[in-house]
Amino acid sequence: MRQAGRYMPEYRALRAKYTLLELCKNPELATQVTLQPVNAHHVDAAILFADILLPLEPMGAPFEFAKGEGPVIHEPVRDRAAVERLRVIEPEDGLGYVLDAIKMIRKELDGKTPLIGFAGAPFTLASYLIEGGKSSNYALTKRMMYNEPETWNLLMSKFSEVVRRYLHAQIKAGANAVQLFDSWVGSLSVTDYEQFILPHVSHILKDVEKAGVPVIHFGVHSASLLALQKRAGGTVLGVDWTTPLDHAIDILGKDVAVQGNLDPLLLGAPRELLTARVDDILRRAKGASGHIFNLGHGILPDTDPDAVKFVVDLVHERTKQA
């Protein structure tokens, strides 16, 4: 969950010299950034340094990360003709640099730490492509979904096929687990999720599950969608901090594991409160068939790296005792 990034001085030093896209596209640099949190905090798994938006460029929708604004898509896709022009790429054509980075990272990790690859889910990718960047209400995205269902389904089908191929390619290149980020899906009702999203997410996850590595299915503010997200697929369900893990486990049952779910802002809280919240999460996760301790969402840029190290050490200590 932004394991690497602006909260780390080592990362900021590299970002002073290179843009985010330059870091992603250069396998040596991507390897270096991926290893930063592993070396600094001794986390149990490395997260590939890349971005969920990278497939947009080879599909035909170039973008940049503008300073202070986040992602900006140069020509947002808003009608049928634009959706038709999007290419359903093979990951080797246009995303080969990510696959090269995975191979290089695995070599550097030398079997000591597993590597998690990832991709964005169709709704979350579509929200950036259609809105042109970040959005507070996904108005244009939902407008297409409700008013042009055929165009919507064509877009979702293109994304779900690209992402299915991309996750398989990451696993083939050496990823030991993969995570599908459906970060903004929590803005949808249960009915809309079932009708407009689930078949496409299922196309990805039901197939990628067959590759035999753990597949993490992640959303934010998606408590009401958990049962449907489980139906869509994944061997691990990500849970944000607004849903207690024991409640999530009651909904999900014991045949999937859970991931989560510390509020990223608790990393800035006094150590006593932070410790209490970590312990609370570990206690609530006890009934799960498996638990990946994680933040409920992305780490904030002004987070103190010492707080991250504190939590990693605390979880290691507590789970060793258990």
Ligand code: CP3
């Ligand atoms: O270590 C890691 O976590 C791996 C790298 C990673 C990045 N992006 C690099 C990055 C991962 C896993 C992502 C996923 C991602 N990217 C998501 C899903 C996760 C989530 O937050 O819900 C999304 C929605 C994106 C799209 C994206 N990338 C946005 C909206 C932004 C700008 C937001 C901001 O913080 O300014 C990015 C930029 C980005 N991607 C950064 C990093 C480390 C910010 C740092 C920088 O500018 O150097």
